[in-house]
Amino acid sequence: MSDPKYYAGLDMGSVSIKAVIVDERGMIASGLIPSGGNYKTVAQKVMDNTLTQAGLSFDRLSGLVITGLGAAGAPFAGRQVSDISCQARGCSLLFPSARTIIDIGGQFTKVAKITPEGRIADFLMSEKCATGSGRFLQVIARILSVPLDEIGPLSLQSEKPVEFSTNCAVFAESETISRISEGAKPADILAGVHRAMAAKVAMLVKRLKLTPDVVLTGGGGQDSGLAPAVGEALKINILVPEFPRLSAAFGAACLAREDHS
Amino acid sequence: MTVMQAIDRLYNERGVRARELRADGHKIIGYFCCFVPDEILAAFDLVPYRIQGSQSEPIDEADALLEPMACPFARSCFNLALKDRYDFLDGFVAPHSCDTIERMYHIWHSNKPTSFDHLINVPHMLGPSSDAFFRNELKYFISRLEDFTGKKLDESKLRDAIRLYNRRRALLREVYDLRRENPPRVSGTEITKLLVAGMGIPAAEHIGLVSAFIDExxxxxxxxxxxxxxxxxxxxxxxxxxxxxLVEECGAHVVMDDLCTGSRFFWQDVSETGDPLEALARRYLCTHCPRSLKPQAGNRREDLENRFGYIREFADGWKAAGAIFYIVRYCDTCELEGPDLKEYLTDLKLPVLMIEDDYSTSTIGQLRTRIQAFLEMIM
Incomplete structure (x- = not known):
């Protein structure tokens, strides 16, 4: 029997850098570190940690695919693939019934329609507008002094979500401050933010003509309040991977594996 | 100097040739868009100069005078004017191509007047009455040029200019024919440089450059x-x-276009027979800028075919596998034309990527993901 083979995917995002290692069967190790100001060092660290977790050295990898906004600055040699293709590959392996992927990242929201084989059929990206991206949540959470991973659980306690009268993150920031002064609860504000984002995301999905099943991934998938809000806006159930922030890195690793099969 | 070096020089040092010509006593007339007949200016021995912006320079001084939510191309051009980068212009002509350019006329005129400022009224709906109207507008343009130069229009010189510019058009179409090869021996990047280089020099000089380029x-x-x-x-x-x-770096050949800086400005000839003014009026109104409207033709299918049939011929003839719409932000006419054109091309099974951008090289890197994903999708 020949030695087992291992493949890695590296996703250099604007908020965090992720690495996933797969063998012939599936994911065996993963890592995630906030991107900070030096993508190269962080990418090296994430890769080292993930390799240690898998008990491997870098030269044991048979293939590497790199993706994400910072891919050009990766400290490793590997094939570069767009994160939209990597998400398509990853989500389609995680959910074979997936036909639409919503990836809510730090900078952009991307919506892709995929074929049953996991290839992109069409896609759209939010324009340079923070309302449809993870940045909007980060801005509001900072005003409310709510840690990012508590946004979801807290928003689910809302009884009366705040209605935002604007779709602009900059104006919403000042609107949030006015609402706080009027006594609105943080839970209601966050639920309102989810609704505003969901409306924006639903518009993108409808432009591509809604095709279920829909998977929500990226940092936005980590927020347990956002998927139900998007589901409500689209009137369907939304699937979320177990590790939504890793699906592009996972797809990249699987693409590296396919390169060698 | 090789032909590519000559093109690079004109591309990189915009206005360099115009400055030299001016130093030799020529008069340079700057203009916007593809609606101003170069032939008329050339017939008066004036050098036409197509005004360009700069995608690599931030818009600073212009934003002290204008609101930032207007066409960044127009703002960038005006920004360069405020920084005296168009100080070699003896005249400034703006056509009413779109509302932005029309207003740009007044703003430019107020802040950077030249000795010959002129606005050409270009009708928006195509058809016989517009041809007649535009012919009159061109007559008025000529009468103003006669006052400016102190010379009467010499019709034989106008006919010569028409022939000269048609020759340039024929040569540029020959360059575009080379793009039909697969893979093409000429890149879209080189074509862009060749076309931009030609916008700031007399046609006769561009003809020499284009011929040498074809030979090369x-x-x-x-x-x-x-x-x-x-x-x-x-x-x-x-x-x-x-x-x-960027598109070519991501792994593609840019082989054909319908752009104001591309096929739109040279594709169709001006008729060399009959009344030259009527021929010019017809030719310059038919530029494929989406600001011009064709009257409704038949049902929706037939109407789309009537509006976009030429694009189908471009895409088929140059065997395009995908179309990218690259729209400079706030260009309402392009943004509103885009969805219909996308529907038309999608029906023809030509995948479309629609991009709205800021007319700035610093934002272009962010488009890489989208282009890569699009190319991966159509491969």
Whole structure:
């Protein structure tokens, strides 16, 4: 029997850098570190940690695919693939019934329609507008002094979500401050933010003509309040991977594996 | 100097030739868009200069005078004018191509007046009454030029100019024919440089450059098949190589376009027979800028065919595998035309990527993901 083979995917995002290692069967190790100001060092660290977790050295990898906004600055040699293709590959392996992927990242929201084989059929990206991206949540959470991973659980306690009268993150920031002064609860504000984002995301999905099943991934998938809000806006159930922030890195690793099969 | 070096010089040092010509006593007339007949200016021995912006320079001084939510191309051009980069212009002509350019006339006129400022009224709906109207507008333009130069229009010189510019058009179409090869021996990046270089020099000089370029390309060996997708580009002003280079770097050949800085400004000839003014009026009104409207033709299918049939011929003839719409932000006419054109091309099974951008090379990197994903999708 020949030695087992291992493949890695590296996703250099604007908020965090992720690495996933797969063998012939599936994911065996993963890592995630906030991107900070030096993508190269962080990418090296994430890769080292993930390799240690898998008990491997870098030269044991048979293939590497790199993706994400910072891919050009990766400290490793590997094939570069767009994160939209990597998400398509990853989500389609995680959910074979997936036909639409919503990836809510730090900078952009991307919506892709995929074929049953996991290839992109069409896609759209939010324009340079923070309302449809993870940045909007980060801005509001900072005003409310709510840690990012508590946004979801807290928003689910809302009884009366705040209605935002604007779709602009900059104006919403000042609107949030006015609402706080009027006594609105943080839970209601966050639920309102989810609704505003969901409306924006639903518009993108409808432009591509809604095709279920829909998977929500990226940092936005980590927020347990956002998927139900998007589901409500689209009137369907939304699937979320177990590790939504890793699906592009996972797809990249699987693409590296396919390169060698 | 090789032909590519000559093109690079004109591309990189915008206005360099115009400054030299001016130093030799020529008068330079700057103008916007593809609606101003170069032939008329040339018939008065004036040098036409197509005004360009700069995608690599931030818009600073212009934003002290204008609101930032207007066409960044127009703002960038005006910004350069405020910084005296167009101080070689003896005249400034703006056509009413769109509302932005029309207003740009007044703003430019108020802040940077030249000795010959002129606005040409260009009708928006195509048809016989518009041809007649535009012919009159061109007559008025000529009478103002007669006052400015102190000379009467010499009709034989106008006919000569028409023939000269048609020759340039024929040569540029020949360059575009070379792009039909697969893989092409000439890149979209080189084409962009060749076209932009020609916007600031007299036609006779551009003709020499284009002929030499064709000879140079024909000597290149035929590259081996590379399987890369062939892209058709639709949009407005691309007077910088940044975007086209990015598409080609991502692994594609940009082979055909419908752009104000591309096929739109040279594709159709001016008729050399009959009344030259009528011929010019017809030719310049038919520029494919989406600001012009064709009267409704039949049902929706027939109407789309009537509006966009020429694009189908471009895409088929140049075997495009995908179309990219590159729209400079706030260009309402392009943004509103885009969805209909996308529907038309999608029905023809030509995938479309629609991009709205800021007319700035610093934002172009962010487009890489989208272009890569699009190319991966159509491969």
């Amino acid at each position: 390309v024909k000597k290149r060996p035929r590259p081996a098949a590379d399987g890369l997708p062939r892209i058709f580009l639709w949009g407005n002003e691309i007077d910088d190589i940044a975007f086209v280079s």
